[in-house]
Structure formats: structure tokens, C-alpha cells
Amino acid sequence: MAQFKSDFLNVLDQRGFIHQGSDLEGLDALAAKEIVTGYVGYDATATSIHIGNLITVTLLYWLQETGHRPISLMGGGTSMVGDPSFRDDQRQLLSVEKINTNIESIKRVYSRILRYGDGPTDAIMVNNADWLLKLNYVEFLRDVGRYFSVNRMLSFDSVKLRLDREQSLSFLEFNYMIMQGYDFVELNRRYGTVLQMGGSDQWGNIINGVELSHRMGGAQLYALTTPLLTTSSGQKMGKTANGAVWLNGDLFSPYDFWQYFRNTEDADVEKWLKIFTRLPLDEIARIAALGGSEINEAKKILATEITAIVHGREAAEQAAETARAFFESGTSSANLPTTTIDRGPNEEWQLGRTTAAIIVASGLVSSGSEARRKIEEGAVRINDRLISDPKEIVFWQDLYEDTGAFKVQLGKKKVVLVRPV
RNA sequence: GGGAGAGUGUCCCGAGUGGCAAAGGGGGCGGACUGUAAAUCCGCUGGCUAAGCCUUCGUAGGUUCGAGUCCUACCUCUCCCA
Numbered sequence: 001m002a003q004f005k006s007d008f009l010n011v012l013d014q015r016g017f018i019h020q021g022s023d024l025e026g027l028d029a030l031a032a033k034e035i036v037t038g039y040v041g042y043d044a045t046a047t048s049i050h051i052g053n054l055i056t057v058t059l060l061y062w063l064q065e066t067g068h069r070p071i072s073l074m075g076g077g078t079s080m081v082g083d084p085s086f087r088d089d090q091r092q093l094l095s096v097e098k099i100n101t102n103i104e105s106i107k108r109v110y111s112r113i114l115r116y117g118d119g120p121t122d123a124i125m126v127n128n129a130d131w132l133l134k135l136n137y138v139e140f141l142r143d144v145g146r147y148f149s150v151n152r153m154l155s156f157d158s159v160k161l162r163l164d165r166e167q168s169l170s171f172l173e174f175n176y177m178i179m180q181g182y183d184f185v186e187l188n189r190r191y192g193t194v195l196q197m198g199g200s201d202q203w204g205n206i207i208n209g210v211e212l213s214h215r216m217g218g219a220q221l222y223a224l225t226t227p228l229l230t231t232s233s234g235q236k237m238g239k240t241a242n243g244a245v246w247l248n249g250d251l252f253s254p255y256d257f258w259q260y261f262r263n264t265e266d267a268d269v270e271k272w273l274k275i276f277t278r279l280p281l282d283e284i285a286r287i288a289a290l291g292g293s294e295i296n297e298a299k300k301i302l303a304t305e306i307t308a309i310v311h312g313r314e315a316a317e318q319a320a321e322t323a324r325a326f327f328e329s330g331t332s333s334a335n336l337p338t339t340t341i342d343r344g345p346n347e348e349w350q351l352g353r354t355t356a357a358i359i360v361a362s363g364l365v366s367s368g369s370e371a372r373r374k375i376e377e378g379a380v381r382i383n384d385r386l387i388s389d390p391k392e393i394v395f396w397q398d399l400y401e402d403t404g405a406f407k408v409q410l411g412k413k414k415v416v417l418v419r420p421v
Numbered sequence: 422g423g424g425a426g427a428g429u430g431u432c433c434c435g436a437g438u439g440g441c442a443a444a445g446g447g448g449g450c451g452g453a454c455u456g457u458a459a460a461u462c463c464g465c466u467g468g469c470u471a472a473g474c475c476u477u478c479g480u481a482g483g484u485u486c487g488a489g490u491c492c493u494a495c496c497u498c499u500c501c502c503a
Contacts (some may be wrong), residue, residue: 168497168498168499259457262457263457263458264458265458265459266456266458266459267458267459268458269458292456293455293456293458294456295456295458296456296457296458299456299457299458323457326457327457365450367467367468367469368468368469368471369467369468369469369471370450370465370466372471373450373451373465373466374450374451374465376465377450377451377452377464377465378451378452379450379451379452380451410450410451411450411451411452412451412457413457
């Protein structure tokens with residue numbers, strides 16, 4: 001692709017952030033001569049954002065880093081409606097209280113990555129509930145609704161899935177794209193925002209804002225989307241057995257987070273290094289070129305760098321060290337994820353608990369049946385001993401002395417310390 | 422308001438019209454091979470005090486020795502007509 005004039009687009013281009021953009025040349029020219037204010041909107045549907053969102057937060061990081069002003073928009077208003085894009089079912093309606101708690105919880109991650117403040121390129125955080133909840137229905141329809149064509153809205157890919165499956169698309173949800181379009185216009189009025197960015201699934205929603213501004217006689221706005229994160233084998237990124245890879249440590253521990261990236265497929269290492277880390281491109285090129293098993297070194301760097309960005313350098317180093325101890329030295333560190341097991345008041349629990357009970361307590365399986373199955377499959381080790389009987393009693397006196405806990409392993413990679421209380 | 426259809430193992434898709442813990446995929450998990458990779462092969466994928474018992478096919482009733490399957494009502498959705 002041709003070289004851009006602005007640092008901003010050059011960085012994004014070289015690192016593989018650009019999937020689609022409206023009038024990239026115009027945006028480039030603008031970014032080359034003045035400070036551009038750009039934003040990304042985030043749902044408040046959970047208490048944390050996940051890996052899929054991290055790519056756009058990083059986008060905001062680079063926006064700021066190249067001399068512009070990022071806005072992180074909390075969807076306090078739009079989350080009341082629920083984005084139907086590429087979903088085949090209706091979202092559950094969230095209460096106002098829930099949305100607000102979610103926003104409070106989500107905020108923490110951003111301040112680690114972006115620099116907030118009052119300066120010209122300091123990031124600001126806004127909530128679209130501030131204007132969306134005050135709208136007057138008829139007024140809004142007349143001022144904004146008149147510019148939306150239902151015919152055109154129905155033609156968007158984002159709602160096709162729903163329509164093709166003959167699933168209901170409620171009028172409530174149908175309004176989501178109108179609200180998001182209006183957000184863009186409103187942010188332009190309030191903060192001179194001219195750029196909205198997001199994942200490729202947001203293209204339709206973003207373009208709606210660009211066109212709305214145009215039709216309302218407002219400023220020229222720009223859209224930019226990032227590629228959808230998929231692994232080379234075609235799977236959606238960020239999903240594990242337990243759900244999404246959350247950025248908040250209480251939902252997904254730094255150790256597990258580090259492990260998630262340590263297990264990156266070979267083919268994805270360079271792509272992830274460019275997108276998620278801040279390492280210089282020439283260094284990325286060097287470590288990504290490592291062949292064969294040496295690529296594992298690159299994966300460790302990748303895991304540590306991303307974990308440092310999200311959880312802090314110290315937590316990242318600790319996760320790396322914990323993993324090194326477990327995988328390379330075979331020792332168990334007290335920093336491994338830990339759960340507890342009740343010693344219990346019962347007489348029969350005086351001496352210990354069954355292997356099955358301990359595995360369940362580790363959280364590695366969700367039921368006694370699953371624990372039995374895993375034992376039969378030869379997948380379980382307690383204190384480094386292969387377990388074959390789910391009814392066998394493990395005695396309290398067999399605790400590992402250094403950690404004061406049982407070391408429970410499921411498979412080759414998952415390990416949890418279970419501490420009696 | 423009238424007519425025609427749909428809702429299956431709480432990850433998804435999807436067979437099943439009286440004997441069903443319910444075919445087959447995908448995904449996920451475990452094992453083998455490796456490098457904590459990919460690909461490939463094999464196994465597992467409702468719960469429990471476990472050769473037994475309990476719960477599950479939109480919801481609630483009913484028929485039957487026995488219901489995902491038949492009947493009734495209701496809910497949700499889709500399409501056509503008004």
C-alpha cells in the first residue's frame with residue numbers, strides 16, 4: 001500500500017490495523033496537518049472488556065502516541081438498546097444500575113493504556129447516556145430519523161444474519177444503528193470528533209454516522225475499521241472454554257492471560273506482536289523470523305509484553321516466571337492460580353477428601369462427573385502423581401510444604417493450587 | 422383478526438413422529454505425536470451418595486404401561502392475507 005503522509009496512518013498500516021476506511025486519503029491529509037480527535041465506542045454489557053476490544057483500545061493508544069486526541073466512549077445509552085450487529089438472537093435487556101456498575105468496572109483498563117487529562121492530546125472518556133437519554137422522541141425522529149432509509153438499513157450485512165435466519169429483529173434493536181450514527185454527530189458537535197474507529201463488524205454502524213453528518217449538513221467525518229481477530233486456523237479470537245478472555249484480572253487472571261498468548265499459533269505470532277505490543281517493527285521482524293521451536297521465545301515475549309500492557313509489568317514478569325517454573329523446572333510456585341477447599345466439619349472429612357472432590361474444588365472441571373471422566377482419561381495429577389481412582393482419599397498431611405496446598409493438574413498445561421481452609 | 426410453519430441435549434447447527442440420555446456435524450476438553458504451536462489420529466462432551474437413580478427436547482396440563490414424538494391450552498418467532 002502507498003505510504004501515508006501522517007504518522008498515524010503509517011503506523012496503523014504497518015502494524016496491520018487497517019481493514020477498511022472511508023476516504024483514507026482525506027483522513028491522512030487531515031492527520032498530517034492538525035490534531036485529529038477520534039473515538040471508539042464500547043458496550044457496557046459486561047463488567048470487563050475482552051481481547052476483542054483490546055485491539056481498538058490499542059488503536060486509540062497509537063492515535064494518542066502519534067499526536068492526536070482519543071476519546072473512549074462508554075455506551076451507557078446504547079447498551080440500553082443492545083447492538084444487533086451479526087447476532088442471531090436478541091440481547092437481554094440490561095438495567096440502568098447494571099450498566100453503570102459495568103462502566104465503573106470497565107474504566108480501570110483504559111487508564112492503564114491511555115493518558116487522560118485536559119491537554120490537547122489527552123484522552124477523554126465520555127458516556128453517551130449523557131445525551132441519548134435526554135432525547136425527545138418526536139423531535140429526534142424529525143431531526144435525525146428522517147435521514148435514515150429503512151430500505152437501506154435492512155440491506156446491511158450486520159442484520160442479514162438475523163433476517164436470513166428468520167429471527168426477530170425488534171424495533172428497539174433496529175434503532176441501535178441510528179443511535180450510534182447520532183453519537184458520532186453529537187461527538188463532532190461537542191468535541192470536534194471527526195474519526196470513529198471500531199472492529200470490522202462496526203463498519204455499517206460507523207458509516208451511518210458519516211452519512212448522517214453529511215445529510216445533516218455537518219462536518220466531513222471519517223470511518224476506520226480493524227480486521228476481525230481470528231487465529232490462522234480460522235477461529236474467533238478470545239474465546240476459551242470458560243468464555244471470553246477478559247482484561248480485568250478478577251475475571252481472568254494475569255497468569256491465564258499470559259498463558260493464552262503463550263499458546264499462540266506459530267502463524268499468528270508476528271501479527272499479534274504488531275497489533276498488541278509496542279515493540280519496534282524491526283525488532284518484531286527479527287524475533288518473528290525465529291524458526292522451528294525457537295519461535296517459542298517469540299511467544300514468551302509476546303505474552304509478557306501484552307500482559308504488561310494490560311496488567312502491568314510486574315504482574316507480567318511474575319506470570320512469566322511462574323510459567324517458567326512450572327513448565328521448564330517442573331516446580332510449583334506459590335504464584336500459580338489458587339482455589340480453596342473446605343476441610344469440613346464432618347468426621348469423615350477429618351483425614352482428607354476424595355480426589356474427585358479436590359479436582360472439583362480446583363475449578364478445572366465443573367462437576368463430579370467430569371472429574372471422574374478426566375480421571376479415567378488419565379488426565380489428572382495431584383501432587384505430580386497420576387490419579388486413577390476418583391474415590392481415593394488424598395490426606396491433608398500430603399500437602400506440599402512449600403505452598404501449603406495440593407497441586408492439581410488437568411492435562412499438561414492447566415495447573416491450580418488447592419488450599420484447604 | 423384469519424391462514425401456514427417453526428421452537429430439540431442452556432456453546433452452535435441439526436436428525437428424530439410412541440420404548441430415547443436422544444443420530445450426525447462444528448466447537449470444546451482429554452490422550453498420542455510435537456515445541457506449552459499447527460496438522461493428523463483416538464477418546465470424551467446432562468447430574469448424582471453411580472453397574473442404580475434423577476433431570477432434559479418452548480411452557481403448562483392430558484392420553485398411554487411408556488411421550489421429543491399423540492391431544493389441549495398458552496408463550497415466542499417467521500411467512501402470507503386483512
